[in-house]
Amino acid sequence: MLTNQELTKKVREISLNYFKRPFEHEAKWNQRLRTTGGRFFPKDLHLDFNPKMAELEDFEGVVLHELTHxxxxxxxxxxxxxxxxFKRLLAQVGGLRYAPAVEERKVKYDYVCQNCGQNYPRQRKIDTKKYRCGKCRGQLKIKTSRI
Ligand SMILES: [Zn+2]
Ligand SMILES: [Zn+2]
Known part of the structure; x- marks a missing residue:
C-alpha cells in the first residue's frame, strides 16, 4: 500500500490532471473509515481515504469525489x-457519487495441509478428496468451521 506521502503525491497528480488545479494539502489513510471512501475536512483542508479501497479499480473515482469537495x-x-x-463538477470529472462497496472477506472454513502445514482459508467448503495442497499435494484437513 502507498504511504501517506505517496498517497498525497497521487492525489496531487489526479488533481492536476482532472481539475487543472493543485492540491496543496495533505492526504492520509484513515483505518477507521468503514464504508465511506474518503472524507474532506474543511477545517484544515486535508483528505482522508479508506485503505480498504486502495486496491479497487475505482479508487481514482473516490479521489475525484473528495477533490471535488x-x-x-x-x-x-x-x-x-x-x-x-458539486453534482456538476463531479459528473464533469467522472468522480464516483457513492463509495464502492468493500466486501470484507469472510473466511468460514480453515483448511490445513496435513503434510506441510500450509493454511487454506476458504469462504466455501471444498472437497478434500479432490483438492490437494498446492505446495506439496498433501491431504487437506478442515481445522475450524466458522459458521
Ligand atoms: Zn462526499
Ligand atoms: Zn502441503
Missing part, C-alpha cells in the same frame, strides 16, 4: 453533496 470549497462554491455545483 476540496476545489469547490476553496473556490467558495457549493461543495456539499446536495449542491448543484
Amino acid at each position: 476540496y476545489h469547490l470549497y476553496r473556490t467558495k462554491r457549493g461543495y456539499k453533496h446536495q449542491d448543484a455545483d
